[in-house]
Amino acid sequence: MVEMIGSPDVLASENMEPGCKASLGTPARLSPRPATILGAIDTNVCRQRRYSSSRKIESNKLSQRLGGGKLVIVEGNIGVGKTTLTQKLADDLKYKVFLEPSTDNPFLEKFYADPHKYALKLQLWILRQRYLTYVSALQHIISTGQGVILDRSVYSDCVFASVCHREGFISSDGYQTYQYWRDQSLQHLPLPHVTVFLDARPQLCHDRIHTRARECESGVSLDYLEKLHQEYVKFINEMKSDGSQVLTYDWSTFKDEAIVCEDIRAANRVEWTESDLPTSDLPSLEFPLAEE
Template structure:
C-alpha cells in the first residue's frame, strides 16, 4: 500500500511541464539546470546558440525581425511538443527555458519598435494562435523578476556574448513592460504563476519547494502538464503538426504584399513565394 501511494505521488509530482520566464540575462538557464537536479525533471533549453538570424537581427532588426520571430516561434513550438513527447514516453517532468507563450513578448517589442509591421505582426499572431490552440497549458510558470538595469549589467559584464554587445537598456526595459502583459495573460487562462525576485538570484531548493507545493496542491492544474489521450493523438499526427506551422493562402497573401512594399524579400511571383515560405515552415518545424 505504501509503495503504491509513493508511486502515485511520484507520478503526480513529476509528469508536469514547467516554464521559466524572464528578461534577457535574468538567470533562467541557471535556475533551470539547478531545478533539474532538485526536482528530477529534464531541462529543454532555449534555442539561442543555433539561431541563424540572431547576429543578423541585432545588425538589421527591421530586415530580420519578422523572419527571426517566425523561426523562434516554430522552434519554441517544437520544443513544447518535444517536452510533451518526453513526458508521454518517460513520465518525467520537463522544465522549459522560455516558451512559446513568452515568444509574444519579443514579437510585440519588435512591433512597438517598428521592426515588424502591423501586417507582419498579424501574420505572426495568427500562426501563434493556431499553434497554442492545439497545446495543453503548462502546469506552472516561474517568472524571474529582475530590474532591466540589472539585466543590462549582466548582459554586458557577466554574459558578454558578442551578439548581445549592442543591446541597449531601453530594449530590456521594453521587454519588461511586454512581459507584464504576458504574465497577465498566463494568469487569465489559469496558469499558476510564481513571481520570484531574482535580483540577487536565489536558492533553487526554495524554488523547488514552491514548485512541489503548487503541483501537489493541484489548484485544478494538476493534469495540465500531463499528456492526455488527445495530446498523444496530436503528437502522433505528423501531418497535423506540419499544418500547424503554416497558414492559409489569404494570410500569406497579406504578408506577401506588405513584404514586397518594404523590399524585404526578392520580388518572387506570389505562387513561388507561398511555396517557398511553406517549404521553409515545414523544414523549420521538422528540424
C-alpha cells in the first residue's frame, strides 16, 4: 500500500481511492507535443469533448453484441461511498466490476518532494490508467455482452485536474497539456450508458473520511472537498447534456442498492454506433510522462 502523508496529498489521496493505492499500468514514454496545437486554455476542461445532438440508432448487430448489458460509471466525492455501492451493484446486476487498479505510482514520491513540478505528471499518469481501465471495460462488454460497472472513470478525471489547477499545482501551460491529452483519450471512447452520481454535502463526506480513518486520506481538507463538489456538479450537468443517462441520488444516508439496480435496468441506453467503438488498433496514448 502506498501511504500518502502530509500536504499536498489532496490530489494524490483522491486519485488513489479505493484502498489508497495508485492505478495499474506501465509509465508511458515521452511524446512531446508542440505548444501551438493546444490553443487557448479552456477553464471548463470537461467540455472538451461533446457528442452531436443527432445520434444514430444502434444497429441490430451492435445491439446483439451488447445484449442487455450497460456500461455504468459510479461517481461522487471522496468518502461518499462509491466503492461499496459499486461492488454491491456488480453483485446484484451480475456485472463485471472495474475498480481503479492498484500498483505503485512512479511519480508519487517526486510529487511530494516537488508538487509543482510533478503534479501534472502524476495527473496524466492517473488519466492514462483510467483510460486503460475504461478500454478494458469496453472491450469486455463488447466481447461478452455482460454489463460492466466502474468505480469512477476517465470521464470524471477532469474534476480533479481542474481543482489541482485552481490550487496552483498545475500551471496554465500544464493545464493546456492535460486538456490536449484528455481530449485525445475521450475521442476514442463512447459515453457510458449510465452515470450514477452519489451526492452528499462535503461536510458529511469529510466526516465519513475521518470515521473510516485511512491514513492516506488524513490530509483531505473540507475546502478541497467543497471544490471537488463544485466541479462534480458541472461534470454531471455536462454528462446529461452529452447524452449519458444520469441517475442522481442523495447519499446523505446510504440507500438500498436494489433501488439503484432497478433504475439502472430501466435506464435508457445511450446509443452507440459502430464508429463510436474503438478498433483493434486503439492507440496506447504515450503521454509525456518521462521521469526527469
